Amino acid sequence: GDSVTQTEGQVALSEEDFLTIHCNYSASGYPALFWYVQYPGEGPQFLFRASRDKEKGSSRGFEATYNKEATSFHLQKASVQESDSAVYYCALSGTGGYKVVFGSGTRLLVSP
Amino acid sequence: EAAVTQSPRNKVTVTGGNVTLSCRQTNSHNYMYWYRQDTGHGLRLIHYSYGAGNLQIGDVPDGYKATRTTQEDFFLLLELASPSQTSLYFCASRGGDYAEQFFGPGTRLTVL
Numbered sequence: 001g002d003s004v005t006q007t008e009g010q011v012a013l014s015e016e017d018f019l020t021i022h023c024n025y026s027a028s029g030y031p032a033l034f035w036y037v038q039y040p041g042e043g044p045q046f047l048f049r050a051s052r053d054k055e056k057g058s059s060r061g062f063e064a065t066y067n068k069e070a071t072s073f074h075l076q077k078a079s080v081q082e083s084d085s086a087v088y089y090c091a092l093s094g095t096g097g098y099k100v101v102f103g104s105g106t107r108l109l110v111s112p
Numbered sequence: 113e114a115a116v117t118q119s120p121r122n123k124v125t126v127t128g129g130n131v132t133l134s135c136r137q138t139n140s141h142n143y144m145y146w147y148r149q150d151t152g153h154g155l156r157l158i159h160y161s162y163g164a165g166n167l168q169i170g171d172v173p174d175g176y177k178a179t180r181t182t183q184e185d186f187f188l189l190l191e192l193a194s195p196s197q198t199s200l201y202f203c204a205s206r207g208g209d210y211a212e213q214f215f216g217p218g219t220r221l222t223v224l
Binding site for chain 1: 116
């Protein structure tokens with residue numbers, strides 16, 4: 001079945017550092033890919049999506065590019081802030097279906 | 113702004129107990145989902161539905177039943193609760209195949 005892999009369980013950075021969180025997926029066809037962010041005590045919030053090869057999604061300074069060849073959708077931000085500290089989830093929705101599968105999440109800790 | 117509410121927000125029960133978690137969305141969305149969230153596992157899909165009376169099996173369905181009584185209401189039932197079901201449960205709704213999910217605030221369930 002469809003799956004999403006996030007290799008980093010936790011990432012620790014200082015303010016203004018460059019961020020990359022890796023996301024790889026396994027699914028047939030062209031799934032829709034998503035990034036969500038979760039702050040303590042809240043449910044996950046939609047960050048952005050991409051639905052076709054080479055499409056870039058972006059929001060709040062975060063971005064990711066759909067790479068079908070590499071089956072990847074890596075999250076990046078040029079300069080993180082302490083307020084970006086949260087858990088980030090990569091997710092996919094398979095072609096022609098409404099099932100949504102999430103990765104295991106990556107906790108980002110940004111120190112001032 | 114899409115709205116998803118969950119009740120109760122916290123629940124404590126004993127092993128073998130009967131628990132019902134409730135979710136309501138006022139977004140007129142067709143799709144609704146139940147996830148559990150555990151450290152190291154991220155969000156795991158229990159059951160989902162694309163409309164009243166419909167139910168689809170997710171990735172971790174054992175020990176859970178669900179029922180979608182109306183377009184707005186989706187219930188998760190634990191008929192013989194076990195300590196392994198202690199978790200944080202999230203409900204979500206979604207308007208279409210490539211649309212984002214809107215999450216509720218979560219229900220923390222403890223099974224003693």
